[in-house]
Amino acid sequence: MDNREVAEQLRQFADLLEIKGENAFRVNAYRRAADAVEHEPEPLEAIIARDELTTIEGIGPGLAAAITEIVQTGRYSATEELLDEVPGTLLTLLGIPGVGPKTVGRLYRELGITTLVQLEAAARAGQVRQLKGFGPRAEARILEGIAFLHRRTNRLSIGTADPVARRLVEHLRTELGVPVEIAGSVRRQCETVGNIDLVAAVESPAAVVPALESAPRVTEIEEVNDAFVVAALEIGSSVRVVAAAPAVFGTEMVRWTGSSAHVAELVRIAGGTLPHVAEEAEVYAALGLPWIAPELREARGEIAAARAGKLPRLIEVADLRGDLHLHSEWSDGRATIQQLAEAARERGYEYLCIADHSGGLRVARGLDVDRLREQWREIDRVNELVPEVRLLRASEVEVRRDGSLDFPDEILAEFDLVVASLHSGLRQPREELMKRILGVLRNPHVDIVAHPTGRIIERRPGADYDWEEVFRVARVTGTAIEINADPARLDMNDEHARMAQEAGVFISIDSDAHDIPSLDHIRYGVSVARRAWIGPESVVNTRPLPDLLAWLNR
């Protein structure tokens, strides 16, 4: 039982307590403990063995006992008792946007609703509006929310699938002693993936079965046929391992990497069948083409570009010289400024932007002007301590609903760099949103607009803009638009990023990290840029420090 699974059980218990109507602070204590457990680098078992659980902030005697039980038995008896009073299916209802625990609790107690199907039927029958405090609009919003849930695809985010795919490959290589590679939508770095596809250089799928059974995160073998093995994964979804004899490994890699539209175009050029070859590049060479990077294989003009010798030189993680948007413990991050600077030095960065939240974002412990000045003294101190990395004074300034910024211009002028972002009012009509974002772009102090739409993948759609107009103005003002590399956001997406580059707009690729490990999310942002045909020259944080400073003084 790893720490993440323990955190999951604590969160589930908290949700059930909340639906039951328990004291909100008690509920919150379980959630805080879940966060602490999830971020604890050491395995809980070791901490329990030393009897040191209560040394973790937010864990007292009660939660220590609960965690010990979960770690040792894999279950939590209090959850099982609670499930007698509160049906577990109610947890699904919490996923409906605008429906929280209080509403779920009332729907259950007053209408006997326990499932999505029952709730949908009750809403259609006009029963929900009969409840006190509910009306026709609330009922319509619930139906909309249920429709949104139905539209969701249950695909894995690339941030979940990619690390699991890498661990599986590592395990299979060790166990089988043959080449094993990632293929499919994970290799193309799509923002979400339906399953994980791997290709192994073995003659028959049966040879893979024992190694797959013992692989991390695999629950059971689901299918073995002539071509591949499928196994279910703990994270949901499945992994398919294709058996490819070494002589046709290259061909199978092309076929299973896809996309299907890209492969269909290749097959057409080849006159019906892909050449049988050992190396992937030989497939392309046989068709008179240079090798095409997997991120480009979406039938968006890459084959024509390859034929014309016009494939772009794509950006790589190693091109980045710094990260321009991340958070420290001064706002809602977990790491100290010094830890961040040292982590940046390890990654070979030349510079790093400490962009904590501005005062208006209270939930994220945004900084007011007094704490800001205090923070700047700390930044100066760490700059002397870690001379290899230049820390820049920055802020993630909140764009308020009326389009104004959370700091006055005279404060903004004191920052080295200003990141502006919207966290609220994302459902405003396009006209309002355009007024806000164009105002931000035209503010001479703002250097980067972060996660422009505010979307959360598969959870929240995000703001709707006239993108051509956004990019036209950004081009004129020289403001960069961010590709936020947090795998839950990936905002801008590949399509808009490609438009941005074509419009001549500067792009910034940033981790938005709130702790040290998340600095490595930067690679997902680089993937989005690659899928958008972007090279290093369009990205401001590939510049050496003097060039970056020159842009900031534009």
Place this chain on the structure above:
DNA sequence: GCCGTTTTCGGCCCGACTGTTTTCAGTCG
């Protein structure tokens, strides 16, 4: 349920929006 050189009780992060009301509860970030 946790926490405490303000320590064994009484706080705990908070403001805005939404849909429903006519003064507010619930949700969200």
